[in-house]
Amino acid sequence: MRALVLGARGAVGQVVRRELTRQGHTVTGASRHADADAVVDLRGDLAALSRLSRSHDVVVNAAGIERAELAAAVGGTPLVEISATGAYLEELRTAASGAVVLGAGLVPGLSTVLVSSLEPRPGDDVDVLLMLGSGEAHGPAAVAWTASLVGADVHRPPEGRPVRNLRSSTRAVGRDGRSRHYLRADFPDHVLLRAQRGIDVRSYLALSSPALTAALGAVGRIPRLRGLLRAVPHAGSDRWHVLVRNRRTGATLQVDGVGQSEATGRLTALAAQHAATSPRRGSMTMADLIDLEEAQAALGR
Structure with a gap:
């Protein structure tokens, strides 16, 4: 699996990258910094995100940038969003055409x-x-x-x-x-x-x-x-x-x-793996993808 992680330098993004890499997946870390694997500015033109999404199996937004336009920008590539903002997730749900996981951390998730x-x-x-x-x-x-x-x-x-x-x-x-x-x-x-x-x-x-x-x-x-x-x-x-x-x-x-960031990153990595292989389309929650036993296993409980 090829995963594009937005905000891979952040506290949660680093854990997502580590967990996916540890399980044998290829991770592209994206940020607006020039020394990232890929440069993507989520506050500006999303053309770079659209281009990169086409060559990945899943996109994880751990950047903390909330834009409903992300749903359209990733095209048919599944998007996993860790935001906990209700108004934004509602907008994202409305904008979703491909698979979008709404909330993949502790709450929601x-x-x-x-x-x-x-x-x-x-x-x-x-x-x-x-x-x-x-x-x-x-x-x-x-x-x-x-x-x-x-x-x-x-x-x-x-x-x-x-x-x-x-x-x-x-x-x-x-x-x-x-x-x-x-x-x-x-x-x-x-x-x-x-x-x-x-x-x-x-x-x-x-x-x-x-x-x-x-x-x-x-x-x-x-x-x-x-x-x-x-x-x-x-x-x-x-x-x-x-x-x-x-x-x-x-x-x-x-x-x-x-460790909140550690737990959120582990759960998000789990959601990314399921989203990349799930036949579901449109918006979904973590409960549509995993059960409690899987979540606890990912957390080491």
């Missing part, structure tokens, strides 16, 4: 697989509870994405009314027996799964440091403080988990690990 594994009925309410390791040094794209939540509303929330990010919250007990406080956040499983399965998903975010979770909630209430997010120290562990629960049945599932 692993979370989508977990929700599907609960086998919810139409009309069920499901919570997705994500804890990220605040001790991990995240790249500028991840920090910018979190900052974009501040003062913004959840995109098309299942409540059918405006819901502000990081204002409301819930509590849950994880597999370690600890009760944690999670803040409502605009991860897009509700966008991906409502039309497909008829369920309402609400997503929440916590950090491994309770103090930093509280601080994030304070920034959510006072948006003018968002600039502080770029100066937050790396306190706490680098552990993460994704916990899902069905409100009707009380059933829960959880997967945990160490």
Whole structure:
């Protein structure tokens, strides 16, 4: 398999490249820098991307650039997108003509697989509870994405009314027996799964440091403080988990690990391999390609 990885120098892109190479695939790393395997500027003319896509079996966008035009630019080559922005993934779904995997990281991605594994009925309410390791040094794209939540509303929330990010919250007990406080956040499983399965998903975010979770909630209430997010120290562990629960049945599932970027890269590499060989066309989620056992195996769980 020949894979074109956009953003191959980034924290996630490096893992995707390593994992695909380790499994015997040929990887072309693309970026706007002159010393990359291939030069592609995703903010400008996408002609170079279109040309390169024709000679590859799959394209992975790990660059953090969100342009719905990417779906058309890659032509018939499958595209794996790791973005967690609901509005963008919705645009990408509409623009898709070839195969496009919407969300291939922890949330959405692993979370989508977990929700599907609960086998919810139409009309069920499901919570997705994500804890990220605040001790991990995240790249500028991840920090910018979190900052974009501040003062913004959840995109098309299942409540059918405006819901502000990081204002409301819930509590849950994880597999370690600890009760944690999670803040409502605009991860897009509700966008991906409502039309497909008829369920309402609400997503929440916590950090491994309770103090930093509280601080994030304070920034959510006072948006003018968002600039502080770029100066937050790396306190706490680098552990993460994704916990899902069905409100009707009380059933829960959880997967945990160490290193968000590592986990996202491994899951994305798995999605790329499946997308390159799948006969499916149009938009799809990780749950359409892999099951929970495969996801856990990729993560070394």
